[in-house]
Amino acid sequence: DQQVKQNSPSLSVQEGRISILNCDYTNSMFDYFLWYKKYPAEGPTFLISISSIKDKNEDGRFTVFLNKSAKHLSLHIVPSQPGDSAVYFCAASEWGAQKLVFGQGTRLTINP
Amino acid sequence: SQTIHQWPATLVQPVGSPLSLECTVEGTSNPNLYWYRQAAGRGLQLLFYSVGIGQISSEVPQNLSASRPQDRQFILSSKKLLLSDSGFYLCAWRRTVTNEKLFFGSGTQLSVL
Numbered sequence: 601d602q603q604v605k606q607n608s609p610s611l612s613v614q615e616g617r618i619s620i621l622n623c624d625y626t627n628s629m630f631d632y633f634l635w636y637k638k639y640p641a642e643g644p645t646f647l648i649s650i651s652s653i654k655d656k657n658e659d660g661r662f663t664v665f666l667n668k669s670a671k672h673l674s675l676h677i678v679p680s681q682p683g684d685s686a687v688y689f690c691a692a693s694e695w696g697a698q699k700l701v702f703g704q705g706t707r708l709t710i711n712p
Numbered sequence: 713s714q715t716i717h718q719w720p721a722t723l724v725q726p727v728g729s730p731l732s733l734e735c736t737v738e739g740t741s742n743p744n745l746y747w748y749r750q751a752a753g754r755g756l757q758l759l760f761y762s763v764g765i766g767q768i769s770s771e772v773p774q775n776l777s778a779s780r781p782q783d784r785q786f787i788l789s790s791k792k793l794l795l796s797d798s799g800f801y802l803c804a805w806r807r808t809v810t811n812e813k814l815f816f817g818s819g820t821q822l823s824v825l
Binding site: 606631632634636641642643644645646649651689691693695698699700701702703704705 | 721744748754756757761763769800802811813814821
């Protein structure tokens with residue numbers, strides 16, 4: 601049972617344009633959502649998070665949007681830069697739960 | 713500041729051999745500790761987590777086990793490795809408060825041949 605799904609295994613975007621990565625979830629008890637970035641042979645690093653009481657959170661070039669009714673979140677990167685090329689994972693957690701559930705990841709490639 | 717150490721970075725082991733991966737966290741006390749695995753082309757799968765010394769929760773039945781002998785030490789083990797145990801293993805920690813992010817180690821690439 602895949603509770604967090606990233607349906608696009610890969611995405612290619614031109615440098616300077618907007619990158620939009622999508623994530624869907626099925627568990628309505630999830631109330632905290634995160635995005636991580638991962639380079640090959642390295643551990644994931646935290647990018648940005650959002651709680652269910654918000655529908656948007658911004659941090660520099662990164663913005664996360666949450667649509668609770670659709671059980672959907674997205675990560676926007678503007679403008680996209682070559683260093684953004686990596687695998688992006690979304691993750692979710694229930695209130696008080698000890699663990700994060702991750703999606704399958706989306707490989708983002710920024711083309712010069 | 714808190715740091716997480718995971719070793720070795722790469723490991724090649726024959727089928728049927730034992731495994732021991734170690735992870736330690738510095739700069740914090742009583743963290744939640746986690747072992748994840750990323751198999752080739754797949755997402756991050758939670759294997760084990762621990763909320764305290766000697767307390768282990770297993771998420772997926774498998775050939776692996778975990779132990780937490782000290783507050784900031786988490787060990788992943790196997791008595792006999794299988795080919796399907798190959799993957800990228802990640803240790804992570806989190807503060808024991810609600811809605812906190814995970815901090816990951818640098819990972820161990822395990823190849824079972």
